[in-house]
Amino acid sequence: MTRLADNSYGKCGVRLTKVSRAGAQHVLQEYTVQVALGGAFGPVYTDGDNSSCIPTDTMKNTVYALARTNEFDCPEAFASILADHFLRFDQVAWAEVSIDEQGWSRITVDGAAHPHSFTRQGSGVRTARVRRERGASSHWGGIRGLEVLKTTQSSFTGFFKDRFTTLPESTDRIFATAVDAEWEYAAGQAGAGRAGGAAPNGGAGTLAGTFEAARAALLEAFALHDSASVQQTLYAMGEALLARCPLVRSVSLRMPNQHRLLVNLGPFGLENRNEIFVATSEPYGQINGTVSRE
Amino acid sequence: MTRLADNSYGKCGVRLTKVSRAGAQHVLQEYTVQVALGGAFGPVYTDGDNSSCIPTDTMKNTVYALARTNEFDCPEAFASILADHFLRFDQVAWAEVSIDEQGWSRITVDGAAHPHSFTRQGSGVRTARVRRERGASSHWGGIRGLEVLKTTQSSFTGFFKDRFTTLPESTDRIFATAVDAEWEYAAGQAGAGRAGGAAPNGGAGTLAGTFEAARAALLEAFALHDSASVQQTLYAMGEALLARCPLVRSVSLRMPNQHRLLVNLGPFGLENRNEIFVATSEPYGQINGTVSRE
Amino acid sequence: MTRLADNSYGKCGVRLTKVSRAGAQHVLQEYTVQVALGGAFGPVYTDGDNSSCIPTDTMKNTVYALARTNEFDCPEAFASILADHFLRFDQVAWAEVSIDEQGWSRITVDGAAHPHSFTRQGSGVRTARVRRERGASSHWGGIRGLEVLKTTQSSFTGFFKDRFTTLPESTDRIFATAVDAEWEYAAGQAGAGRAGGAAPNGGAGTLAGTFEAARAALLEAFALHDSASVQQTLYAMGEALLARCPLVRSVSLRMPNQHRLLVNLGPFGLENRNEIFVATSEPYGQINGTVSRE
Amino acid sequence: MTRLADNSYGKCGVRLTKVSRAGAQHVLQEYTVQVALGGAFGPVYTDGDNSSCIPTDTMKNTVYALARTNEFDCPEAFASILADHFLRFDQVAWAEVSIDEQGWSRITVDGAAHPHSFTRQGSGVRTARVRRERGASSHWGGIRGLEVLKTTQSSFTGFFKDRFTTLPESTDRIFATAVDAEWEYAAGQAGAGRAGGAAPNGGAGTLAGTFEAARAALLEAFALHDSASVQQTLYAMGEALLARCPLVRSVSLRMPNQHRLLVNLGPFGLENRNEIFVATSEPYGQINGTVSRE
Numbered sequence A, B, C, D: 001m002t003r004l005a006d007n008s009y010g011k012c013g014v015r016l017t018k019v020s021r022a023g024a025q026h027v028l029q030e031y032t033v034q035v036a037l038g039g040a041f042g043p044v045y046t047d048g049d050n051s052s053c054i055p056t057d058t059m060k061n062t063v064y065a066l067a068r069t070n071e072f073d074c075p076e077a078f079a080s081i082l083a084d085h086f087l088r089f090d091q092v093a094w095a096e097v098s099i100d101e102q103g104w105s106r107i108t109v110d111g112a113a114h115p116h117s118f119t120r121q122g123s124g125v126r127t128a129r130v131r132r133e134r135g136a137s138s139h140w141g142g143i144r145g146l147e148v149l150k151t152t153q154s155s156f157t158g159f160f161k162d163r164f165t166t167l168p169e170s171t172d173r174i175f176a177t178a179v180d181a182e183w184e185y186a187a188g189q190a191g192a193g194r195a196g197g198a199a200p201n202g203g204a205g206t207l208a209g210t211f212e213a214a215r216a217a218l219l220e221a222f223a224l225h226d227s228a229s230v231q232q233t234l235y236a237m238g239e240a241l242l243a244r245c246p247l248v249r250s251v252s253l254r255m256p257n258q259h260r261l262l263v264n265l266g267p268f269g270l271e272n273r274n275e276i277f278v279a280t281s282e283p284y285g286q287i288n289g290t291v292s293r294e
Helices: A042-047 A056-069 A075-087 A207-224 A230-244 B042-047 B056-069 B075-087 B207-224 B230-244 C042-046 C056-069 C075-087 C207-224 C230-244 D042-047 D056-069 D075-087 D207-224 D230-244
Strands: A002-020 A027-039 A092-101 A104-109 A112-120 A125-133 A136-150 A175-185 A248-257 A260-262 A276-279 A284-293 B002-020 B027-039 B092-101 B104-109 B112-120 B125-133 B136-150 B175-185 B248-257 B260-262 B276-279 B284-293 C002-020 C027-039 C092-101 C104-109 C112-120 C125-133 C136-150 C175-185 C248-257 C260-262 C276-279 C284-293 D002-020 D027-039 D092-101 D104-109 D112-120 D125-133 D136-150 D175-185 D248-257 D260-262 D276-279 D284-293
Touching (some): A002 A042, A002 B230, A002 B248, A027 A056, A056 A075, A056 B284, A056 D276, A075 A092, A075 A207, A112 D207, A175 A207, A230 A284, A230 B042, B002 B056, B027 B075, B056 B075, B075 B125, B075 B207, B112 C207, B136 B207, B175 B207, B175 B230, C002 C056, C002 D230, C042 D230, C056 C075, C056 D284, C075 C125, C075 C136, C136 C207, C175 C207, C175 C230, C207 C248, C230 C284, C230 D042, C248 D002, D002 D056, D027 D056, D056 D075, D075 D125, D075 D207, D136 D207, D175 D207, D207 D230, D207 D248, D230 D284
Antiparallel strands (some): A002 A027, A027 A092, A112 D136, A136 D112, A248 A284, B002 B027, B027 B092, B092 B125, B104 B112, B112 C136, B136 C112, C002 D284, C027 C092, C175 C248, C260 C276, C284 D002, D092 D125, D136 D175
16 A cells, blocks of 8 residues: 655746836846645545646746736745745645746946846845745745855865875865855744835845845855865854844855865976866865854 | 854765676766765864864765775665765764766667677666664665656646636646656665675665666556646556565655647647647646655 | 948747657657748848848747648758748848757557657757758758767877876776767758658668667767777767768767776775776867768 | 868866965966867877877866966967967967856955955856967957846837748837857957066956956947847947957857747736746747958
């Protein structure tokens, strides 16, 4: 005998572009939305009974319709609107909505920000995620792939050694990574970015403004840290983010160690004065940690 | 005040090629290995104290050294060897090793399998994963990206409808997906594939042979099922896998719905008799489920 | 003063799925089509005069409409149909149509090929390309990404050395590559695969059958060649293809050298008997050559 | 009889990181280098005679050694150094070196550019290419994947119509693209960026400074153009680049039309006031053109 032990389903890759043309400057929002639902869907799997099944095509339509009838100033806010909507159906026990934002910056022309022309922002995709259950709710913001590199103030010494250790100790190495960070907001902040009024990126005390504050905190902490390991810098970056972002209760960081290896120039009669390196795609270290308020 | 709430680290993308030249036919194994460790590593993050830190470079060396000194006939077996190794260090509380196998088939020449020349296998990457803690152990096999398509015997009718539903009911649609399946082995099977003797792919009753049995079960169930939904076919595929693979206790399946949409040829005065479709990359449905023995 | 020195435009990524349901077995064709046109389009660029501009959206529609109203047994044949169509417009001086075929094999159930269920074929995407100008025409078939590896009968010795050479000579190395081959058909063969009758893959003497013959020739020549270099094997593979495929006048091959490097196990007190290797993603050698009939 | 009609070979994906630590601010250069050679290499292919064959491994070593022994302020300059080097070998008839630069910007801390910490630049990879033959030389700069979008001042009307045309005319559409541009420098400018002295990005009159001038010209022209078609904007962008960059003699542009389609909200009783769009990955238009000085 077999049974359905777990199930969920949803729609991925719903690409939304919203242009708000009300003001002198057009506002452009580009989101890729993912919806996942869990609940009383067992008979769909086991009996071919689709009567409870909300088609994923309907989820897609819902994204576009609710984007039209709601205002929102950040992906966290739109994810909340969508999760609330789906939780209203009786058969839905939980709804999780994840959003990636394709960030755009205004093109500068003659020193001024252009009102309707944009170029893609630099490194790091903004992310948001909201999970609603009956009586419970969690929401997260994040950044994925924030690429950073420092050419000094990074060492790795005093580590554990066994018979398979060949890595030399290093007091001055290149440190390169692409940071994935996801921060969980403290309870009660879920709606903070939605109700009108708040300007986009209205400061670190708002949902919409948390992203820029978090990104700046990560970049600065990375720049200023005198690193004894990727792990130690990860922790320092998490601490800096918490210090700067009052709405955040914890942050999970994932940082690959994108090695830059010193090239051996000895065979060519040349000294390598910590100047010539090769970047390698794989293998790579992967360092993970979660930093939270006590 | 902040604290380190969680942490882990490891090495990803360790690419191993092993050639066994003992017999008349060379045996080729290509694995990409990932090692992750958890345990008493807090001071690495919070204090810059690296004395407990096993460098990820050492993990890489260990993969190559243990591949040289051990025989194994499937990735599950090698993952077990590696996880056992890392759990021997005092500071390690758990070790998880994941492997992707790049599958190769022998080239056929004059109707015979060539002894040392290979071409890449068809769709679907073989995966394995072992997690060891002190006093506990879990191990999984899997396949990722098994692409299948059927041109009939797939319908989707009788589904839930609301104001945002526009999807028409369909009694004969194309069903295309790329199956990700991961099956958990029942306890006590961890070492079954390692001790010598067992031929590679020695039948569904061995770890090494489970993969081919599972792959065949998935393909056949997909081909034969008269589908009322992706969900229902997913469940049928899980049931078929459990029926064919005695070492498996449960299987988790993830199946994107890779839509093929009927093209509207009406503007050109042409009828589309369920013949001309457009494949779309996004958005796509995503159906997940876990099927287990009672 | 500036001028428009060159121009072309078209549509990429037109994904076509065609199902022919006439016989006992459904026939499945999945093509990704690209159309490019050149001609009297200068005023579109320089004057904003769109009167000659065939919208790329129309190109997309044309692909679906002509797929409905024509039969074709290989991508070369459909590319010819499309190129002929576009050359009929006065403003078009040349039309080039490129097709990638997503290959599908029938799933085997109880030893028999299933009539309507498929899984993706193994390594290597089939390609086709046709270019028509007024009074001239060229057409090509091809395969992209045919992955092969041999574990012996590959050496590289006696090469040119200078002050920057550190590579040791090797008499027994792994040879791995992913072959891109594009073959040009001799003039007068363009329509050979279109007119009814010919069975799909009707032998090396037909357009439709050339692909399987070419693929087999490449695989066998790779397997059997005792290689002194990637270059020499490339030439042998080109010769084998020409010998097997009478409609082909020349073939261009591109073969990356996907290195498998011997791992140094010395630091661990272990000998590496040509058994343990690391695959590297980059850098990689790239060897190109065109083999033609005299 | 068969013959070798054409051949070339080289090394791809040579990843170089160079850190210059002389000044108060570290200078970081990250290049991915590709070397291709043609010449008297026929016997390597046809006879297994490797005596003329410069190993691709040697090419890789050469990149690192010459990076150590030379100073260069832009990828064009380093590509010239490498191409010159390889052309000195008798068996080499031509050498082509292509470079992608991974651009890094200094992290801002307390309003100041940090001396040794960087984050990845925004959209658009800088490229360079040099081709040297005996007695001839060409060199190019470029940018790949410069993503831009404008929310208005883009129309497409008055186009050619046939029986397969269904596209409605549009007087106000979104225009999104990712520009690939490659510009050819006028003869005699090859060495302009190499000899010492010139500051990096020393203005549009230098090789090193051409990139920033070209990028700014492309962005501004895109922002300001009232577009009748992608083609017309492409031409305007090419003209703007030539006007701003005196060393450039012509520029080739490739611009995909990354469609944003208006979503039909009618079924939900909602009007779409040019506000809600879906971005589609494929199919996409592809517009190409070369703009040159008379």
